[in-house]
Amino acid sequence: xxxxxxxxxxQGDGHASPAAVSAVGLRKSYGDKTVLDGIDLRIPSGTxxxxxxxxxxxxxxxxxxxxxxxxxxxxxxxxxxxxxxxxPDGVRAAIxxxxxxxxxxxxxxxxxxxxxxxxxxxxxxxxxxxVAAELLERFDLTDAxxxxxxxxxxxxxxxxxIAMTLVGDPRVIFLDEPTTGLDPRARHNTWGIIRELVTxxxxxxxxxQYLEEADELADRxxxxxxxxxxxxxxxxxxxxxxxxxxxxxxxxxxxxxQSAADALRxxxxxxxxxxxxxxxxxxxxELRSLLDWLDAAGVEADELTMHTPDLDDVFFALTGSxxxxxxxxxxxxxxxxxxxx
Numbered sequence: 654x655x656x657x658x659x660x661x662x663x664q665g666d667g668h669a670s671p672a673a674v675s676a677v678g679l680r681k682s683y684g685d686k687t688v689l690d691g692i693d694l695r696i697p698s699g700t701x702x703x704x705x706x707x708x709x710x711x712x713x714x715x716x717x718x719x720x721x722x723x724x725x726x727x728x729x730x731x732x733x734x735x736x737x738x739x740x741p742d743g744v745r746a747a748i749x750x751x752x753x754x755x756x757x758x759x760x761x762x763x764x765x766x767x768x769x770x771x772x773x774x775x776x777x778x779x780x781x782x783x784v785a786a787e788l789l790e791r792f793d794l795t796d797a798x799x800x801x802x803x804x805x806x807x808x809x810x811x812x813x814x815i816a817m818t819l820v821g822d823p824r825v826i827f828l829d830e831p832t833t834g835l836d837p838r839a840r841h842n843t844w845g846i847i848r849e850l851v852t853x854x855x856x857x858x859x860x861x862q863y864l865e866e867a868d869e870l871a872d873r874x875x876x877x878x879x880x881x882x883x884x885x886x887x888x889x890x891x892x893x894x895x896x897x898x899x900x901x902x903x904x905x906x907x908x909x910x911q912s913a914a915d916a917l918r919x920x921x922x923x924x925x926x927x928x929x930x931x932x933x934x935x936x937x938x939e940l941r942s943l944l945d946w947l948d949a950a951g952v953e954a955d956e957l958t959m960h961t962p963d964l965d966d967v968f969f970a971l972t973g974s975x976x977x978x979x980x981x982x983x984x985x986x987x988x989x990x991x992x993x994x
Contacts, residue, residue: 673698673825673856674719678728681714688714690880691728696873698824701847701857703867705964706877707972712860715877716827719858720750733824749818749826756817757810759803763794766802766813770820781820788816792846808839815846825856832866844870864964874964876971883971888964893934895962895970900943902954903928913952933959 674696681689688711696702706712717723719732721741729736735743757766764785771781789798792812797805802813811831818826828847832840840863847857847870861867867874868888875885884891902917903926904910910927914920920929933939940959947954 671698672696672731673700674702674730674732674858676719676728676730679715679718679725679730680727681711681718681723681725687880689718689725692877692880692882694875694882694885696856696858698856699851699854700872701851701859701870703859703861703871703874704877705861705864705867705874705968708862710877710972711880712877713829716750716829716858716860719744720748720827721745722750746821747824749821749823750829751814751818751826751831752829757802757805757813759801759805761802762799763802763805763809763813764789764798766817767798767820770817774821776820784820788819792816806839807835808842811835811839811843812846815843819850823855825858826850827858829860830862831859832861832863840866864968868964876968878972884967891967892962892964895966897966898933898959898961900931900933900940901928901956901958901960902931902947902952903956903958905955909953909955913954916950916952929954 672695674694676692676694678691678693679689680687680691692711692715694702704712704715714723718725719730719737721737721744724738729738731737732744733747735741735747737744757763758769761769767785767789768781771784776784786795789795792815794809794813794816797809802810805813815826815828815831831847832843835843844866847859851857857870859867859870871888873885874888874891876883876891884894899921902913902920904913905927907927910924910929913929914922917929917931920931922929931943933943
């Protein structure tokens, strides 16, 4: 199995779009514990990039380096055209960062939180009020603007947190596990906000523990394990790395099932469910070939369903987190034990 997939950007003009974030050989250690062991990243502008990995894999450390909160021990990185080591002020002026724990001050109102952020960005009082009002309206917080943020629901606090991040009109936003602790409705609302940001030209660097979230939002995904990038690509490309795709043929008549099982000797049988399982990579060409073969063999199933690996399968295989026998090469990786995020 290849260790990584590096497709070109999904831009339709045939030219690679400029990178909003790039890193080459990024390294970070704490004492004798290596957290990042030479990772490479390239994130095109105006896209969503998701970084996945087990707890302690180095996701938050990566965000902290790229947002200039800590320094790398080795390698190079650029964000919005600025080197994180030699031009940290340029990076900070171009980015917004929202952590997994809200930066909202619950003792003051939502509006006051926004105005405080405007002051930190050195906006004039008039400009700060204008920007705060626009963002509060954009995130459907106008009615709650005068209320203490401590009275907000989890979803409202997250919307306020992201709105505060946008006060400085950043080109790149780092969202470190932004929907942790939110209920499904609030999580889906946050997804909508992220999509709107990207539509407006913002680049989003997302770390998440929800594989569905990465599948739903990300143009590209990287899986970080043991301080290294185990694989990266689109969600579909990553799913194709993992074996286990198959076509399931189900029958209602035992005689028809037995006849098909005799004809398809390489199929895996499930006599109780009267179903057969044929390996398949899920491609249209392979499915068409299988259907032609079934017709020629006179096999007629009552139900045919396609099953392909999902991101859960990818994650488990690449991080060695279980699924015995699913992928021996991927499962050789030891599960990380570091406590540094």
